[in-house]
Amino acid sequence: MGYIKSIDNWIAKRTGLDGEINQSKLGLYQTDKLRQTIKYAQEHSPFYCKLYEKFDSASLNSISDLAQLPLTNTEDITRQGNQMTCIDQSQIKRIVTLTSTGSTAAPKRIFFSDEDLELTVDFFANGMATMTGEDQRVMICMPCDKPDGIGDLLARGLERIGAESYRYGAIADYDAAAAVMGKLAPDCLVGIPGQMLKLALATPQMRPAVVLLSADFIPDAISKRLADLWNCEVYAHYGMTESGLGGGVECGAHTGYHLRHADLLFEIIDPANGEVLPDGQRGEVVFTTLNRQAMPLIRYRTGDISRIIGNPCSCGSRLKRLGKIEGRYSNIFHLGKDRTISVNLLDEILFSRPEVIDYTACLSNNKGEWRLSVEALLEKRTSITDIEKYLKNSLDIPVRLNTGGGFLTNGTLKRQINAIQTKENL
Numbered sequence: 001m002g003y004i005k006s007i008d009n010w011i012a013k014r015t016g017l018d019g020e021i022n023q024s025k026l027g028l029y030q031t032d033k034l035r036q037t038i039k040y041a042q043e044h045s046p047f048y049c050k051l052y053e054k055f056d057s058a059s060l061n062s063i064s065d066l067a068q069l070p071l072t073n074t075e076d077i078t079r080q081g082n083q084m085t086c087i088d089q090s091q092i093k094r095i096v097t098l099t100s101t102g103s104t105a106a107p108k109r110i111f112f113s114d115e116d117l118e119l120t121v122d123f124f125a126n127g128m129a130t131m132t133g134e135d136q137r138v139m140i141c142m143p144c145d146k147p148d149g150i151g152d153l154l155a156r157g158l159e160r161i162g163a164e165s166y167r168y169g170a171i172a173d174y175d176a177a178a179a180v181m182g183k184l185a186p187d188c189l190v191g192i193p194g195q196m197l198k199l200a201l202a203t204p205q206m207r208p209a210v211v212l213l214s215a216d217f218i219p220d221a222i223s224k225r226l227a228d229l230w231n232c233e234v235y236a237h238y239g240m241t242e243s244g245l246g247g248g249v250e251c252g253a254h255t256g257y258h259l260r261h262a263d264l265l266f267e268i269i270d271p272a273n274g275e276v277l278p279d280g281q282r283g284e285v286v287f288t289t290l291n292r293q294a295m296p297l298i299r300y301r302t303g304d305i306s307r308i309i310g311n312p313c314s315c316g317s318r319l320k321r322l323g324k325i326e327g328r329y330s331n332i333f334h335l336g337k338d339r340t341i342s343v344n345l346l347d348e349i350l351f352s353r354p355e356v357i358d359y360t361a362c363l364s365n366n367k368g369e370w371r372l373s374v375e376a377l378l379e380k381r382t383s384i385t386d387i388e389k390y391l392k393n394s395l396d397i398p399v400r401l402n403t404g405g406g407f408l409t410n411g412t413l414k415r416q417i418n419a420i421q422t423k424e425n426l
């Protein structure tokens with residue numbers, strides 16, 4: 001099929017860089033693409049025309065010059081998304097509307113053209129080729145209900161590499177999903193971390209070779225349990241609707257995401273002052289689209305926490321990678337005196353216990369005192385007191401544990417700690 005099982009080879013092909021690809025060659029390509037993107041956005045989008053009024057794209061000589069440009073964020077999309085588009089409405093192929101949980105904020109709308117979607121399919125085909133391939137059966141447990149949605153684009157990518165895809169969708173009924181899996185005996189599954197864990201617990205006799213996790217924060221504890229339960233290799237993917245769904249994918253070394261460098265330029269900034277941080281330092285992930293037609297995003301703040309890994313990967317790649325996503329700035333709660341709590345921390349603590357199938361958590365503050373209330377879905381005959389004691393020992397905050405049904409998502413929501421201020425009955 002001509003698909004070479006390396007993201008770097010794909011980047012070399014896409015960028016027209018012959019021979020061995022390295023960061024400096026890639027930097028020249030990306031700088032050129034940045035100039036084009038900024039000029040294109042200035043000329044076609046009222047939002048960028050105004051934002052970059054005084055900036056001459058020709059003066060951009062290296063990637064570090066990008067730091068002169070203002071950052072953009074989710075509010076810009078919410079308020080001025082239509083003004084960010086660069087093509088006529090008739091050329092828009094797909095609009096994704098994103099709403100955040102429990103928020104009264106207006107939804108974000110992200111626009112894509114046919115060419116934009118094609119770039120995503122191309123990345124999915126090449127990314128999946130690194131872990132599966134011809135005649136392999138892939139069960140897609142990501143939303144599959146919409147044409148040109150994530151499941152659809154992934155299935156199209158898989159068809160290109162000769163894999164057979166089964167569009168299951170996000171899982172609501174685990175018995176039904178287990179029955180389908182039993183019949184299909186997939187070689188590979190693509191799904192949401194918490195849902196894949198529940199499915200694996202329902203089907204420990206199954207032996208898929210590969211599982212790719214995406215769409216939510218990926219706790220190490222879940223990856224490890226999945227690898228043990230199914231005796232499979234677990235890969236992580238990072239991306240979001242704004243990045244064109246795809247963003248980066250792990251290789252077999254599992255030390256960071258190999259990025260979609262041909263289409264996206266990543267930076268890490270200090271969220272407090274917006275300054276670009278050097279490789280290795282933890283900060284907020286920011287990206288710029290390099291080939292987006294309908295709605296370019298330039299220096300877009302994701303709210304996600306990570307770092308750039310500059311040293312070569314043991315797979316042989318010398319291109320920069322993105323480290324593990326260590327949560328979101330918006331879901332870290334400061335409890336005072338260097339104490340914080342986040343869903344990532346809770347995920348790692350709770351999912352590292354084999355008795356824990358799933359959970360939801362709620363943080364409340366009553367007259368200045370923080371309390372965490374957790375509802376956990378536990379394996380049968382688990383002592384709730386044991387888990388509560390374990391949680392109390394792991395966290396520096398009063399905890400109450402009850403049994404509950406766990407976190408439900410159709411694939412568009414991310415797990416988070418719900419916060420309630422001054423609730424009296426806890």
Ligand SMILES: [Zn+2]
Pocket residue numbers: 251252253254258313314315316317
């Ligand atoms: Zn690698």
